[in-house]
Amino acid sequence: MTQTLHIIGGGMAGSEAAWQAAHLGIQVVIHEMRPTVETFAHQTGLLGEMVCSNSFRSDDDEQNAVGLLHWEMRAANGLIMATADKHRLPAGGALAVDRDSFAQSVTDALMAHPNISVEYGEITELPSDGMWIVATGPLTSGALGRAIAAQTGADALAFFDAIAPIVYHDSIDMSRAWMQSRYDKGETEEERTAYLNCPMDRAQYEDFIDALLAAEKTEFHEGETATYFDGCLPIEVMAERGRETLRFGPMKPVGLTNPHQPEVKAYAVVQLRRDNALGTLYNIVGFQTKMKYGAQTEVFKRIPGLENANFARLGGIHRNTFMNSPTLLDGQMRLRAAPHIRFAGQITGVEGYVESAAMGMLAGRLAAAEILGQALETPPNTTATGALITHISGGAEAKTFQPMNVNFGLFPPVEGLKSGRRGRKDRYKAYTDRAKLEWQDWLAS
Template structure:
């Protein structure tokens, strides 16, 4: 009988790892502590629950590294990316999903797989025997975190992650707000009008910044310091960096024209993106926050169009943990001190749903190959997945290691056969063309060896 693979955590990475291993013919035990043990951020016991956002970001697979990861996962039969597209919501050039339908569908698929069984329990130790993947994500439980710290002998690395609020659509003033994606991006009219836009004049923006800076914030416990990941900064932290920071970040007004007042250019714009298929919920884009609940409602209701807003969920903040992977993991994502254990997902030091899922896909395939006695070819470094795994398992500087989104800066430079510098669009297309060829060859090599 084929040895079982144990996977701890049924988030994006764990769900994808379980699917990949089971599809390869390896029996999987998927351990998930929810709903028996709750976390700050999750609201259900479903697998692959989306918490911080409902977006997988850009799906442009020719000019964007995230979109290239989408493409690579689709070619590899990824479960998560399949359902992301199946439950897609209009969001301009982004891949946003109906988060409840998405996670429910993934849960059903995994529970129906004949080689996957689930165990609803908290795992608190790092086992000495068997093949394991720990994909516990940024919300690794304190008990398991302590076990990891004891095994690695290293201080737990941590940063704080913030969650954006969600608004009921029928509480938004549509006489003030208009529908438009930035630069009218999207192939259909629905895509081109995927966002709700709240315009601000300069006095309104200045008043908003003042309220934001003065609002009551969440206090940290003794000994905790806030090392935020730049891709998910609370809006208050951005405002503290300069009064114009938000206006050049999530509140930038470029590419938008107020349908109610087309001749009046907004000084700043707050965007909302649809959060479910019914269109009854919208999340405030980029508005992760550590404000206390009462302050949030007060400050956000100063935004034009949201004066009477009702919130399905207010924002929040939680502690995220990740490994210093360059020092702890080998190229197969195994813990050097316990090679029967792999790590996957955000706990390895990648940031974002897409990147976490990608690392789960690789960990599942690597573990399955080891159990089946097969040789898995090295993941090509010129692919998006290869660039990421190379970064976290040795390419990054261990002393300054921090969570990282996929980006073309992680890719090896292109050889310029023409002898001149490529333009950005040409260069990005070169990266994606090279990556697709390498990824296709890598997948084909596995089919030959199977």
């Protein structure tokens, strides 16, 4: 009888790992602690729930590394990408989804698969035998986190992550705001008007920054050091780095024209992106925050168009846990101290929904191959998936290891191409062309 694969965690990585292994004929059990044990960030007990943004970021598979990762996962029959495509929302060049219908669809697909079952309840210890994948993500329970630290002999690293608020669309003043994607990007009118924009003049921007810096923030526990992932910094932290930082970041005004005052160039612009298919909810793009709830409503209502905003969800901050994977995992994603256990997803030190799902995809395939007695090499580091696994299993410097999004800096250079900004477009196209060929070869193997 074929050995059963057990997966702890039903997020992006665990869901994708289960799907991949099940399609290779392996019996899979997903162990999910929600809704029995809740977390700060989750709202439901659904598998594949999105807890932060509703975006999988750029879908450009020729000029963007995460877009290439989308392409690789689609080519590998990935559940997460297929479901995202099914529940896609207009977001310019990004792949954004209706988060509720997305998670429900992921859950339905996994529940319907004959090789997959789900058991609810918390796993508090690392198992001593069997074949397991730990895909508990950044919100790994305290008990299991302590068990991982005890098994590895090393403390888990940690950083803090923040989520952005969500606003009810009908509470936004559209006489001040307008719909437009930056630079009118998109092939259809719906795509070209995918973002809702709130303009600020200089005085309004300065007032907003003053209020932001003065607002009451969430305090950390004694002994905790606030280390953030740079791709998800709270807006207050960005503002503390300089008053103009936000204006050159999530509030940059470029590529936008206010139809209410087309002759006036905004000093800064706050963008909101649709969060559900009905268009009733919008999240404030890049506005992750650690402000306390009362302060959030006071500060965000200073944004023109949001003076009377009602919030479906306020922002917040939570502690994320990840491993020092270069020292703990081998090239097959196995825990060196207990090779019957693989780790996948954000707990391994990749950052982002897509990257987490990609590591789940790979762990599921590697575990299935081992159960079937087959040899499966990890994909080459010239592919997006291969570049990520190479990075976390030894390519990164262990002493300074931090969560990492996929990016072309993880790829080996293509010989004969010009470096520098002018040659970047050709270089990125060469990276993606090479990756697609080698990814197809790896899938075929």
